[in-house]
Amino acid sequence: MYSVVADDLLDVSSRLRSIVAAEVPKLASAAEYFFNIGTEGKKFRPTIMLLMASALNMSTLALDGVVDSSYNELHSRQLSIAVITEMIHVTSLLHNDVLDDAETRHGIGSLKCFMGNKMAVLAGDVLLSRALVALSSLGNNEVVDLIWRSVQHLVTGETMQMTAAFEQRCSMEYYMKMTYNKTAALISNSCQAVSIITGQTAAVSMLAYDYGWNMAAEILGKSNGLQRAIELASEHANIAAAAIISLPETDHADVRRSRQALVDLTRLVITRK
Ligand code: FPP
Numbered sequence: 001m002y003s004v005v006a007d008d009l010l011d012v013s014s015r016l017r018s019i020v021a022a023e024v025p026k027l028a029s030a031a032e033y034f035f036n037i038g039t040e041g042k043k044f045r046p047t048i049m050l051l052m053a054s055a056l057n058m059s060t061l062a063l064d065g066v067v068d069s070s071y072n073e074l075h076s077r078q079l080s081i082a083v084i085t086e087m088i089h090v091t092s093l094l095h096n097d098v099l100d101d102a103e104t105r106h107g108i109g110s111l112k113c114f115m116g117n118k119m120a121v122l123a124g125d126v127l128l129s130r131a132l133v134a135l136s137s138l139g140n141n142e143v144v145d146l147i148w149r150s151v152q153h154l155v156t157g158e159t160m161q162m163t164a165a166f167e168q169r170c171s172m173e174y175y176m177k178m179t180y181n182k183t184a185a186l187i188s189n190s191c192q193a194v195s196i197i198t199g200q201t202a203a204v205s206m207l208a209y210d211y212g213w214n215m216a217a218e219i220l221g222k223s224n225g226l227q228r229a230i231e232l233a234s235e236h237a238n239i240a241a242a243a244i245i246s247l248p249e250t251d252h253a254d255v256r257r258s259r260q261a262l263v264d265l266t267r268l269v270i271t272r273k
Contacts, residue, residue, distance in 0.1 A: 004257045005050040008079060012046045015083045019130050027119070027126050033111055042106075045089050045187060046082040048215065048265065052191050052208055053078035054258035056198045058250035077197050080134055084147060085190040087131035092154050092186075094124035099158065142196050146189040153189075157181025172228060179216055188212030207243045211262065214240035237266040 112120035191212035195205040214236040
């Protein structure tokens with residue numbers, strides 16, 4: 001399904017590695033652990049960003065597939081958003097495992113379990129600072145603002161989780177708000193950032209944001225046994241798919257393929273175990 005962005009995903013991985021490898025060696029090995037084992041197979045967020053970039057390239061990519069230097073420059077900036085998003089995501093997981101005192105992540109020992117809390121916190125700090133440097137080098141204040149807001153949402157979501165009173169833990173409204181902050185905010189703001197970098201209109205950028213927002217379905221769909229959450233996940237998946245279908249029409253085959261993959265992803269996230 002993702003062949004259209006397979007090469008770009010490899011590029012994202014190598015960019016992540018080279019960024020991390022350039023840092024303090026001991027911290028680099030800590031963060032490298034995460035890219036190697038912890039999240040390598042998944043790359044959920046970069047996949048969405050790259051598909052979104054490709055789905056919005058209708059006016060930038062020539063129909064005959066021939067690319068010029070301005071397209072290459074744009075493509076590199078789109079890739080940067082995918083890299084920045086993954087660095088922020090991994091930072092949040094590194095810090096989250098410390099806060100939650102988690103021994104494992106995705107079935108393997110957490111980094112804090114291997115290297116201790118202090119190294120895990122510092123590795124996260126390195127990643128976050130590198131993400132912010134990469135962000136500022138894009139030179140787009142609107143994009144800086146969107147991504148910075150995502151970090152604030154992550155902190156808010158984690159704080160909501162840590163401080164929830166008993167009644168709040170039982171409230172669907174509270175759960176939805178927390179989920180937006182912890183998951184949907186980064187994906188939706190990054191999707192919008194990809195659209196802005198691509199030079200799309202405000203209307204198209206809002207559709208990109210809507211798609212990302214409604215991919216909150218991923219986390220809701222995981223709520224086994226919570227029927228209302230599963231129903232909500234389906235509703236959001238439909239809204240996300242509708243946002244992609246509403247994008248301006250295009251004859252470009254790669255753009256169409258990427259859009260189809262984004263629609264397919266909305267189904268996948270609610271059915272996968
Ligand atoms: C995993 O959630 C945690 C998050 C998605 C966000 C954690 C946010 C922070 C630690 C705030 C600081 C963030 C930055 C970028 C400085 P989970 O515990 O529900 O999922 P899990 O089962 O994968 O641990």
